[in-house]
Amino acid sequence: MQLLLTVNGLSHEVEVRPTARLLDVLRDQLGLTGTKEGCAEGECGACTVLVDGKAVNSCVMLAVQARGKEILTVEGLAEHGDLDLLQQKFVEYGAVQCGYCTPGMLMSAKALLMANPVPSEQDIRIALAGNLCRCTGYAAIVAAVKAASGHDATPAMVLPGEADELAVEVATDPATLAIVDEVVEAAVAELTEGTAPAPEAFPSLDAPAGPPGAPAAPPPEPPEDAGDAEGGE
Amino acid sequence: MTEDLQYVGGSYPVHDVAQKVTGELIYGSDFSVPGMLHAKLILSTIPHGIVKRIDASRAEALPGVVKIFSHENSPMTRFCRARIHPGQDLAPHDETLFSEHVRFVGDRVAAVVATSRAAAEAAAALVAIEYEELPALLTVDEALASADVLVHSTGNVAYEFEVDKGERPDLEGAVMVSSTSSTPRVHHAALEPHVCIAQGHSTGGMTVWTTSQGVYAARTVIAELLDLEYHRVRVIKVPMGGSFGGKTEYIIEPVVAFLAKETRRPVKLLLDREECMIATMVRPATWTTIRTAFSPDGMLLDFEAASTLDAGAYASSTPDYSVHMCKKVTKLYRVPHYQHQSRAVLTNTPVGGAARGWGAPEIAAATEIHMDRVAAVLRLDPVELRLKNMVEPYDTDLVTGLSLGDARVRECLERGAVAFDWAARRARPAGRGRLRRGVGVAAGAHKNGMFGAFPEASNMSLKMNEDGTFELNASLHDPGCGVVTTMKIIAAEVLGVHPDRIAAGEADTATTPFDYGTYGSRVTYVVGQCARVTAEKVKGRLLQAAAELLKEPIVHLYTRDGAVRVKNDAARAIAYRDIARLSEMRHVPSISASTTYYAVSNPASYSVQFAEVEVDCATGLVAVTDFLAVADVGRAINRGMVEAQYQGAVQMGIGYALYEHLDVDEQGRSGVDGFKNYHIVNAPDMPDIQVLLVEHEGDDGPFSAKSVGEIATVPTAPAVVNAVNNALGTALSELPLVPERIIAALHEPEEVPACSSC
Numbered sequence: 007m008q009l010l011l012t013v014n015g016l017s018h019e020v021e022v023r024p025t026a027r028l029l030d031v032l033r034d035q036l037g038l039t040g041t042k043e044g045c046a047e048g049e050c051g052a053c054t055v056l057v058d059g060k061a062v063n064s065c066v067m068l069a070v071q072a073r074g075k076e077i078l079t080v081e082g083l084a085e086h087g088d089l090d091l092l093q094q095k096f097v098e099y100g101a102v103q104c105g106y107c108t109p110g111m112l113m114s115a116k117a118l119l120m121a122n123p124v125p126s127e128q129d130i131r132i133a134l135a136g137n138l139c140r141c142t143g144y145a146a147i148v149a150a151v152k153a154a155s156g157h158d159a160t161p162a163m164v165l166p167g168e169a170d171e172l173a174v175e176v177a178t179d180p181a182t183l184a185i186v187d188e189v190v191e192a193a194v195a196e197l198t199e200g201t202a203p204a205p206e207a208f209p210s211l212d213a214p215a216g217p218p219g220a221p222a223a224p225p226p227e228p229p230e231d232a233g234d235a236e237g238g239e
Numbered sequence: 240m241t242e243d244l245q246y247v248g249g250s251y252p253v254h255d256v257a258q259k260v261t262g263e264l265i266y267g268s269d270f271s272v273p274g275m276l277h278a279k280l281i282l283s284t285i286p287h288g289i290v291k292r293i294d295a296s297r298a299e300a301l302p303g304v305v306k307i308f309s310h311e312n313s314p315m316t317r318f319c320r321a322r323i324h325p326g327q328d329l330a331p332h333d334e335t336l337f338s339e340h341v342r343f344v345g346d347r348v349a350a351v352v353a354t355s356r357a358a359a360e361a362a363a364a365l366v367a368i369e370y371e372e373l374p375a376l377l378t379v380d381e382a383l384a385s386a387d388v389l390v391h392s393t394g395n396v397a398y399e400f401e402v403d404k405g406e407r408p409d410l411e412g413a414v415m416v417s418s419t420s421s422t423p424r425v426h427h428a429a430l431e432p433h434v435c436i437a438q439g440h441s442t443g444g445m446t447v448w449t450t451s452q453g454v455y456a457a458r459t460v461i462a463e464l465l466d467l468e469y470h471r472v473r474v475i476k477v478p479m480g481g482s483f484g485g486k487t488e489y490i491i492e493p494v495v496a497f498l499a500k501e502t503r504r505p506v507k508l509l510l511d512r513e514e515c516m517i518a519t520m521v522r523p524a525t526w527t528t529i530r531t532a533f534s535p536d537g538m539l540l541d542f543e544a545a546s547t548l549d550a551g552a553y554a555s556s557t558p559d560y561s562v563h564m565c566k567k568v569t570k571l572y573r574v575p576h577y578q579h580q581s582r583a584v585l586t587n588t589p590v591g592g593a594a595r596g597w598g599a600p601e602i603a604a605a606t607e608i609h610m611d612r613v614a615a616v617l618r619l620d621p622v623e624l625r626l627k628n629m630v631e632p633y634d635t636d637l638v639t640g641l642s643l644g645d646a647r648v649r650e651c652l653e654r655g656a657v658a659f660d661w662a663a664r665r666a667r668p669a670g671r672g673r674l675r676r677g678v679g680v681a682a683g684a685h686k687n688g689m690f691g692a693f694p695e696a697s698n699m700s701l702k703m704n705e706d707g708t709f710e711l712n713a714s715l716h717d718p719g720c721g722v723v724t725t726m727k728i729i730a731a732e733v734l735g736v737h738p739d740r741i742a743a744g745e746a747d748t749a750t751t752p753f754d755y756g757t758y759g760s761r762v763t764y765v766v767g768q769c770a771r772v773t774a775e776k777v778k779g780r781l782l783q784a785a786a787e788l789l790k791e792p793i794v795h796l797y798t799r800d801g802a803v804r805v806k807n808d809a810a811r812a813i814a815y816r817d818i819a820r821l822s823e824m825r826h827v828p829s830i831s832a833s834t835t836y837y838a839v840s841n842p843a844s845y846s847v848q849f850a851e852v853e854v855d856c857a858t859g860l861v862a863v864t865d866f867l868a869v870a871d872v873g874r875a876i877n878r879g880m881v882e883a884q885y886q887g888a889v890q891m892g893i894g895y896a897l898y899e900h901l902d903v904d905e906q907g908r909s910g911v912d913g914f915k916n917y918h919i920v921n922a923p924d925m926p927d928i929q930v931l932l933v934e935h936e937g938d939d940g941p942f943s944a945k946s947v948g949e950i951a952t953v954p955t956a957p958a959v960v961n962a963v964n965n966a967l968g969t970a971l972s973e974l975p976l977v978p979e980r981i982i983a984a985l986h987e988p989e990e991v992p993a994c995s996s997c
Contacts, residue, residue, distance in 0.1 A: 033269075038262070039262070039265065039266075039269035040261070040262015040263070041262070042266075042268070042430070042431070042480070043268070043432075044430045044431065044432070044480075044512065044914075045512045045913055045914045046511055046512060046913075047512070047913050047914070047915055049913060049914035049915050050430060050512075050914050052430055079262065080260075080261065080262035081261065081262045081263075083260075083261070084261050089257075089260065089261070093260040093261065096256075096260050097252050097256050097257065097260060098252075100250065100252055100879040100880060100883050102252060102253055102256050102259050102260060103253060103481075103719045103720050103721070103880075103883065103884070103887065104429070104430065104431070104479065104480045104481040104718065104719020104720070105253070105255070105256070105259030105260075105264065105480065105719060106266065106429075106430040106431045106480025106481060106719070107430050107480075108259050108260060109262050112260065128923075130922075131922040131923040131925075132922075132923055134921075134922040135921050135922055135923050136921075137921075137922070138428075138430065138914065138919055138921060139430070139887070139890075139922075140427075140428050140429060140430055140481050140483065140887065140890070140891065140919065141481055141719055141720065141883075141884075141887045142883055142886060142887045142890075143883075143885075143886030143887045143888075143889055143890040143925055143928060144886075144890070144921075144922040144925050145883070145886045145925070145927070145928060146879075146883050146886070147922070148922065162250050162879040163250045163251060163252045163879050164249050164250055164251050174800045174801075175736075175800055175801035175802070175814065176799070176800040176801060176802035176804065176812045176814060177802070177812070177814050178802065178812060178813045178814045178817045179810055179811050179812055179813075181811075182788060182789060182811060182812070182813050182817075183817065185788060186788065186813070186817045186820060186821060189821060189824065190820050190821065190824050193824035194824070
């Protein structure tokens with residue numbers, strides 16, 4: 007049968023069997039594999055999606071029951087590629103380990119915060135009661151949901167790629183950079199002029215470190231294996 | 240040294256967290272290949288018998304069905320699901336792809352391969368199997384008593400082991416205490432079910448994508464079973480939704496590889512929850528009797544124990560498991576004489592095998608419940624009794640003869656007792672009404688890799704890219720707890736770059752170097768040290784190149800913030816990206832290194848845990864109201880993740896203590912077929928868990944780090960049980976403490992002398 011589904015703001019016309027589960031239509035027909043299957047009996051919550059703002063287990067809901075309704079899956083949380091506040095807090099608070107329960111946790115938490123923007127810890131724990139997790143003991147997940155509802159504590163995690171003080175990179179000082187540039191330019195010049203460069207301008211790195219040599223200028227005679235540098239051309 | 244560490248000891252999310260919160264990450268269960276077929280297993284419905292006839296005619300007639308495989312059209316080569324390298328001891332080859340002689344409800348009888356999962360499932364339901372039933376041995380006692388009915392022709396005792404170390408001292412005047420205890424058969428309950436995809440290639444080779452903890456080990460099993468040279472079998476580890484040991488062994492990989500080879504198509508097998516519960520592997524049930532002798536002032540003089548383990552229908556890793564149950568107590572307590580017999584007994588029940596802790600949680604439950612009984616008999620506080628007997632740093636393990644390393648279990652107990660306010664809480668009355676409170680403590684010991692028993696080593700290589708970033712090439716197997724991030728932090732610390740500047744992938748036998756995988760608490764201690772040594776080599780190359788350029792001796796240089804810098808001259812530095820430019824121009828050899836790192840030690844890891852419970856004497860329900868886990872981690876590489884892993888481990892341990900059990904009925908059928916009748920602790924029932932890390936230097940792991948993931952769950956269950964016994968004045972020792980057991984104990988309290996300090 008033909009079915010019109012609205013998922014993450016986009017409408018899709020899909021051909022489904024009357025017995026098709028919403029979960030299978032999302033995963034297999036729409037390719038939205040963020041929604042997971044952990045038990046197929048509505049116990050573990052990994053398949054939680056929002057249907058008209060309510061959290062449901064999509065493994066025990068027929069696709070036809072979602073006809074005409076607004077479905078939100080984990081893929082729909084990050085608008086224009088920016089993480090939703092809940093997603094950000096899950097990252098910051100270390101609420102994710104294997105991550106298989108994460109989409110369901112996020113969607114149950116989303117439904118909670120849509121209905122109750124300032125939940126108590128007990129409200130959060132009850133809202134997540136139908137979402138099982140074997141990795142985290144729920145502590146970081148509860149803290150993340152709390153943080154997303156304004157009870158921000160100290161975020162637990164350092165974020166990768168953030169321009170925090172740990173990600174500082176030191177630049178080469180100008181004098182040293184000039185030497186590097188000189189060496190590189192000389193090497194490029196040699197290559198373009200067709201003379202063999204010196205691949206061993208530095209002594210073997212495995213040799214004990216002696217006093218610095220004269221690395222900037224290539225030696226006049228290329229070593230025997232220097233042919234490799236041009237042999238391929 | 241701690242203050243010098245820039246990245247180690249910080250807190251970082253798992254490496255793929257962004258993909259996990261957006262739903263982008265493709266797990267094994269999400270994975271597909273064009274043209275992929277789907278398989279469905281047909282499992283034995285009887286616990287013991289012979290398959291007499293398989294009628295697949297109706298199934299074969301269904302549209303979409305490609306072929307049905309069973310023992311009738313498959314090789315009967317035997318394999319060992321737990322073998323990680325050829326020639327391994329204690330790796331009984333007792334299993335075939337499909338069974339003619341079925342040995343438990345859940346044994347693989349056949350598999351349907353079809354063009355869709357729905358077609359495969361529909362067809363599987365139409366295959367008619369006729370059995371000749373044999374008497375089933377559903378308990379260890381039945382199996383031990385049976386002379387004529389055998390689970391395997393080699394006998395029902397799969398393995399027996401005994402250690403007898405030290406000299407028994409004069410026991411005159413000693414106090415003798417005996418106890419028996421048991422731990423249940425449980426399901427690992429990784430949220431993602433078992434899954435594997437395999438594709439046969441026209442070259443004669445094969446690719447296998449699996450959510451496994453060891454791709455090289457999987458390859459030895461698959462390649463030999465299918466008679467393929469190793470280089471023709473490529474096994475790739477794909478993202479997995481948890482394992483906890485349940486995906487350590489090769490249960491479905493050989494089957495799927497075979498189906499792919501035969502059909503010459505990609506084939507996917509994704510189990511459902513019931514199949515995961517009954518047909519993969521369970522934590523084996525155990526029974527332990529302990530008899531100890533103590534001096535009246537509480538010094539342990541003699542420890543004698545006997546453990547029996549229900550191996551289930553195939554021996555799997557249970558022989559090794561039974562050995563390891565004998566290797567934990569002497570890591571924890573000093574004792575002049577230690578004797579321990581253990582055995583793995585085959586029964587017609589679900590297969591027992593690898594599970595987080597590998598025997599340690601089982602023997603910790605027995606030992607630590609016993610220690611509380613001793614404390615009661617001697618009228619000593621449980622903390623005091625343990626402190627009198629715990630090992631000291633660098634003691635020698637009586638059983639293995641190896642150094643315990645910088646064993647800080649005593650410090651864990653002392654600091655934990657203060658942090659938990661143990662003395663005051665223990666002195667508080669339990670109450671006489673319906674709700675009674677108690678506190679309990681337990682300690683546990685585990686290991687750091689396989690040194691001492693196995694050729695323990697790891698291999699990896701690390702290179703700098705043209706822009707000064709790095710790539711670590713290693714066979715990492717991240718079950719989801721942050722293995723990849725750990726390695727990045729270690730290399731980052733050595734190289735002086737942010738972990739985000741280092742890429743690290745997971746294992747692929749075609750492209751990443753040999754490593755056993757995520758086993759035996761070896762990853763941080765052994766693989767992590769390999770990462771450190773490899774990064775040190777690369778750092779040496781960077782320093783050498785910089786020394787030449789800066790005209791400074793290497794001893795004047797250090798690495799930090801993506802550059803080689805000059806000590807006492809903050810103005811001078813050469814950024815890695817500029818060293819990379821020189822390298823590209825062949826003025827500096829490639830900045831890369833490969834390492835084989837051989838482990839040199841195997842210290843113990845410890846945890847001491849404190850629980851407070853409230854028992855409802857009317858319902859028998861137990862609420863864990865407070866919990867402290869103290870961890871001897873050596874050094875936390877990723878602090879937030881260590882704490883988070885402990886919190887999860889306590890969730891698993893509370894379930895082990897109070898709720899989880901997978902029993903079989905008189906027909907050999909599991910009473911459990913899903914999470915609806917197998918309760919794992921959910922968010923409202925979890926207490927606040929405080930995690931206290933004991934950090935120190937003195938072992939050979941990276942930055943002195945030791946293992947975390949397994950030890951974290953080892954003492955949890957006995958801490959909870961001891962708290963219940965404290966609350967009720969009982970001597971409960973059979974796990975889990977389901978309400979029926981608690982109510983029964985309240986009506987028939989055992990004769991246990993009251994502890995004076997209670």
